[in-house]
Amino acid sequence: MNTPLSILSWGAVSPGGLGVEALENFQNWPTTVASEVADPARQHLVATIDASILPEKWRMRPRFRRASPISHYMIEAAAQALAPHPQIERNRLGLIYVSFIGCSVYSIRFYRQFQKDGRRFASPMLFPETVANSPLSHLAAELEIGGPVYSQIGDKSCWSSALRTAACWLHNGDAEQVLVIGAEEFEPHQLEAFRSMRWLAKPYTRPFAEGAGAVLLGKGPHSGRPSIVSLKDGFCFRSRNESRTAAERCLAEFAPNLPVLDSAVGWIRPVAIAALKGRTVHDGIPALAHEAFGASCAWDTIRAAQRLSIHPEERVLIPYWGLSQQIGAAALEGTP
Amino acid sequence: MSLPAEERVVVTGWSCLTALGANTETSWSRLLNQEYARGPISCFPTDGCRVTEGAEVVLPELPWLPKKAESRLSRASRLALPAAREALQHAGLLDPAGRSKLGHLEMSLSTTATSMERIEAFVRQVWEGKSPIQQAGRVASYQAQQQVNDLQTFLGFSGPAAVVSNACAGGANSIGHAFDLIRAGLVDIVLTGGYDILCELVFCGFDSLQAMSPDRCRPFDVNRNGLMLGEGAAFLVLESESHARRRGVPILGVLAGYGHTTDTFHLTQPAPDGTPLEKAIRKALEQSATSPSELGYINAHGTGTPFNDRAEAQAFTRCLGANASGVRLSSTKAAIGHTLGAAGSIEAVLCLKTLQTGQIPPQLHTTDPEPLVANMLARPGALLEKNAALSVNLGFGGSNAALLFKTP
Numbered sequence: 001m002n003t004p005l006s007i008l009s010w011g012a013v014s015p016g017g018l019g020v021e022a023l024e025n026f027q028n029w030p031t032t033v034a035s036e037v038a039d040p041a042r043q044h045l046v047a048t049i050d051a052s053i054l055p056e057k058w059r060m061r062p063r064f065r066r067a068s069p070i071s072h073y074m075i076e077a078a079a080q081a082l083a084p085h086p087q088i089e090r091n092r093l094g095l096i097y098v099s100f101i102g103c104s105v106y107s108i109r110f111y112r113q114f115q116k117d118g119r120r121f122a123s124p125m126l127f128p129e130t131v132a133n134s135p136l137s138h139l140a141a142e143l144e145i146g147g148p149v150y151s152q153i154g155d156k157s158c159w160s161s162a163l164r165t166a167a168c169w170l171h172n173g174d175a176e177q178v179l180v181i182g183a184e185e186f187e188p189h190q191l192e193a194f195r196s197m198r199w200l201a202k203p204y205t206r207p208f209a210e211g212a213g214a215v216l217l218g219k220g221p222h223s224g225r226p227s228i229v230s231l232k233d234g235f236c237f238r239s240r241n242e243s244r245t246a247a248e249r250c251l252a253e254f255a256p257n258l259p260v261l262d263s264a265v266g267w268i269r270p271v272a273i274a275a276l277k278g279r280t281v282h283d284g285i286p287a288l289a290h291e292a293f294g295a296s297c298a299w300d301t302i303r304a305a306q307r308l309s310i311h312p313e314e315r316v317l318i319p320y321w322g323l324s325q326q327i328g329a330a331a332l333e334g335t336p
Numbered sequence: 337m338s339l340p341a342e343e344r345v346v347v348t349g350w351s352c353l354t355a356l357g358a359n360t361e362t363s364w365s366r367l368l369n370q371e372y373a374r375g376p377i378s379c380f381p382t383d384g385c386r387v388t389e390g391a392e393v394v395l396p397e398l399p400w401l402p403k404k405a406e407s408r409l410s411r412a413s414r415l416a417l418p419a420a421r422e423a424l425q426h427a428g429l430l431d432p433a434g435r436s437k438l439g440h441l442e443m444s445l446s447t448t449a450t451s452m453e454r455i456e457a458f459v460r461q462v463w464e465g466k467s468p469i470q471q472a473g474r475v476a477s478y479q480a481q482q483q484v485n486d487l488q489t490f491l492g493f494s495g496p497a498a499v500v501s502n503a504c505a506g507g508a509n510s511i512g513h514a515f516d517l518i519r520a521g522l523v524d525i526v527l528t529g530g531y532d533i534l535c536e537l538v539f540c541g542f543d544s545l546q547a548m549s550p551d552r553c554r555p556f557d558v559n560r561n562g563l564m565l566g567e568g569a570a571f572l573v574l575e576s577e578s579h580a581r582r583r584g585v586p587i588l589g590v591l592a593g594y595g596h597t598t599d600t601f602h603l604t605q606p607a608p609d610g611t612p613l614e615k616a617i618r619k620a621l622e623q624s625a626t627s628p629s630e631l632g633y634i635n636a637h638g639t640g641t642p643f644n645d646r647a648e649a650q651a652f653t654r655c656l657g658a659n660a661s662g663v664r665l666s667s668t669k670a671a672i673g674h675t676l677g678a679a680g681s682i683e684a685v686l687c688l689k690t691l692q693t694g695q696i697p698p699q700l701h702t703t704d705p706e707p708l709v710a711n712m713l714a715r716p717g718a719l720l721e722k723n724a725a726l727s728v729n730l731g732f733g734g735s736n737a738a739l740l741f742k743t744p
Contacts, residue, residue: 001522008569022362037462037463037469038462038463038466038467038468040463045542092466095598100376100479103373103431105503106461107537110537110541111456111536111537112459113458114540114544115460115463117385119382119383119384119385119540119543120384120385120386122541122543122544122585123544124544124545124546125543127540127541127542127545128541128603128604128732129603130537130541131503131732131733132448132501132503133501133502133503133731133733134603134732134733135731135733136732137598137600137732137734137735138603140598140600140734141600141734144600145598145600146597146598147598148596148598149502149596149598149734150500150502150509150513151500151502152498152499152500152501153450153480153499153501154479154481154497154498155479156482156501158498158499161496161497161498164496164498164522165498167514167522168513168517168518168520168522169522171520172519172520174516180738185620189459189462192458192462192468193458193468195468195469195472196458196468196469196470196471196475197475197476232494232495233495234442234495234497236484236494236495236497238485238488250359259457276567287436290475297722307349322481324476324479324481324482324485324613325482325484325485325497326477326481326497330465
């Protein structure tokens with residue numbers, strides 16, 4: 001990263017509701033019990049979004065009538081982030097969408113439907129919504145965004161990769177601002193998939209959640225706005241053993257006295273705890289009680305930005321602990 | 337710190353694995369021989385589909401891998417690995433043991449389906465009530481990172497990897513992203529490319545849209561009736577010119593311009609007048625300081641669908657103006673199929689081969705051309721007379737990308 005990125009504004013949709021206040025109230029998010037598909041007796045706590053909390057106006061828009069739930073979460077989070085900046089030139093606004101799982105609700109529905117009814121009866125209405133970048137397409141159309149637009153897929157480290165893409169666009173002059181959105185939607189088959197990966201093993205698992213978070217980034221520090229001052233990604237691992245080295249190498253890139261946001265969830269948590277030994281955990285930004293992959297990364301970044309906008313003298317390091325392949329991290333500072 | 341304005345982003349290696357051949361030279365020579373790869377799909381059942389043919393790759397043997405490791409690879413990795421290895425070798429980056437000479441090598445990749453066949457099998461097993469615990473490998477290899485992992489593990493390097501999933505333009509966007517990273521001075525060298533497989537979900541999806549031709553893909557023909565799905569992989573090694581010179585390797589081409597825009601007209605259809613694509617092309621021309629009169633060849637997206645080719649033809653006509661008659665145009669999808677997330681990467685390599693050899697891939701199967709581009713379509717034996725070529729892609733969701741390559 002060549003120059004700091006300013007976090008100009010943000011927006012969130014979470015099981016707690018709309019906006020940052022609902023996000024920060026995560027201890028009180030409603031949870032429900034979701035059953036696995038093959039074995040309904042196996043049940044897990046999940047925090048899903050009640051569709052009725054989403055503004056009706058999006059459902060009325062032609063692009064969003066048939067759009068996947070993830071598209072609805074994204075448009076609302078993006079609209080919140082853009083609301084304080086009506087003057088932004090949309091033709092110079094870049095857009096990046098980060099997801100680990102993507103459009104799973106419609107993908108499963110589409111596949112199941114033609115497996116049941118026959119391939120000849122596969123739905124031409126559903127198929128386009130299964131494509132990874134369809135949520136972003138809806139967003140770009142609805143918000144009339146004319147700058148560069150990327151969908152980046154991957155584990156939680158993908159968020160740091162996306163921040164780097166944004167930094168690159170801003171540095172090269174391809175965009176004046178970049179909106180980076182992390183989003184996920186819940187679909188019950190995920191429970192079996194996560195169990196197969198042994199990601200539901202206690203004691204480190206947390207309830208899965210869905211939603212979206214959006215941060216609007218600009219170039220250089222802006223008074224009163226927190227900044228991303230350092231960004232590192234690409235610390236790869238191929239096994240849980242290798243993840244230890246990757247974690248140590250990643251964290252070694254940052255000053256040891258930088259307070260760390262507690263963001264490690266799942267099997268990687270013991271790795272994180274070991275790697276963070278001797279470092280201080282930031283006590284003003286409590287660890288999320290849920291896991292929502294790409295959305296969690298956005299939420300952690302938003303919560304840190306919110307904190308630093310109130311306490312501009314503070315700094316925080318946010319590690320993005322990928323569960324599959326990479327670790328990345330970003331250091332944030334308040335700007336008086 | 338950015339790359340100095342006078343320094344170029346150069347290409348030092350490439351590869352191409354298509355249904356016409358397991359490497360660049362085979363694919364290229366068969367393409368010039370006017371062969372095409374349409375045949376029955378064998379890697380999943382197609383009964384009930386309107387169309388049952390496509391451009392399926394005969395998976396190459398990987399004798400440099402242990403048999404057990406090879407047997408565990410997903411289809412996507414079976415395509416990506418040999419292609420990435422060929423590109424590294426071409427760029428002089430492979431040591432005698434078949435490992436990357438660079439321990440740290442950044443990647444910028446594209447895919448749309450990743451290892452979809454694995455997750456299809458997983459959900460079918462779930463519906464049959466089988467325990468997911470036995471299927472961890474299927475879920476793990478579905479994730480996009482698995483191909484990153486496989487490339488890093490079996491070719492011996494590590495480093496950041498971004499996976500851009502911008503549908504059918506993703507292959508071009510991943511190359512453009514690598515270009516941007518080098519331009520910004522964030523990295524000196526990037527292995528970039530795309531890979532995509534034929535899989536049931538995507539095939540049935542295109543079949544449901546009735547977007548596939550029941551007989552032949554005829555890009556830019558007034559009687560065109562759809563695309564031919566395919567699969568494949570292609571990679572490029574991009575680096576700053578100073579880095580390539582320090583390594584002492586031949587410079588094979590220059591990536592001089594990258595334009596990308598978003599078409600918000602419709603989720604699956606381009607704006608009928610092709611304006612967003614025109615903007616992407618103009619950006620690539622402007623960035624590379626290239627006038628349309630310097631352009632010798634365009635590898636078009638040319639899916640052979642009514643909407644795409646009409647929009648593209650209009651964009652080309654407006655961008656090129658009076659220079660159109662000096663530019664040759666073809667869509668290689670008629671021969672190797674539409675390889676989705678790999679298409680932009682494969683077609684970029686074919687542009688580079690055109691610049692290197694001076695031979696232009698002919699337009700196959702087009703007998704009654706769209707009047708707007710009739711004079712541009714490349715005939716068999718056509719030769720390149722200029723030193724710039726453009727590769728153009730459009731994707732579901734409105735992603736448009738244009739890459740402008742030049743001779744060294």
